Amino acid sequence: MLLPTIHVTMARCRADGGEKGAITLLQDTFTGGVSEHALTRKMTREEALEHYGGVSTQVYRMLLRNEDAGRYHCRLCLIGANKGGWKNPRDVLRHVKRDHFGLGDTCTSW
Numbered sequence: 001m002l003l004p005t006i007h008v009t010m011a012r013c014r015a016d017g018g019e020k021g022a023i024t025l026l027q028d029t030f031t032g033g034v035s036e037h038a039l040t041r042k043m044t045r046e047e048a049l050e051h052y053g054g055v056s057t058q059v060y061r062m063l064l065r066n067e068d069a070g071r072y073h074c075r076l077c078l079i080g081a082n083k084g085g086w087k088n089p090r091d092v093l094r095h096v097k098r099d100h101f102g103l104g105d106t107c108t109s110w
Helices: 006-015 020-029 036-040 045-051 059-063 089-101
Strands: 064-066 072-074
Touching: 006 020, 006 089, 020 059, 036 059, 036 089, 045 059, 059 064, 059 089, 072 089
Parallel strands: none
Antiparallel strands: 064 072
16 A cells, blocks of 8 residues: 655645644654554653643654543544544544554454
């Protein structure tokens, strides 16, 4: 399966109304190409300080918005596009991988 380049993904997110700040993060996140490893790697100390209040977590968390009700939303999508959002950040990761980067999980049992 041929994955889109990060520039194509950024253009799609811009056209779809994603948050400019989140889209800008993509180029630095995927310097070695689009991969699940790049998306789920642990943030560097500098990334954590700049984007996540000093808490080092996985990179994809920078692409999420957390509302007061504790629901998570994808910042690469138009605001309101995710309706009720997701309860767990890991659930948004599945959405981001599949819908924005073409990194869906495959079942080897079928």
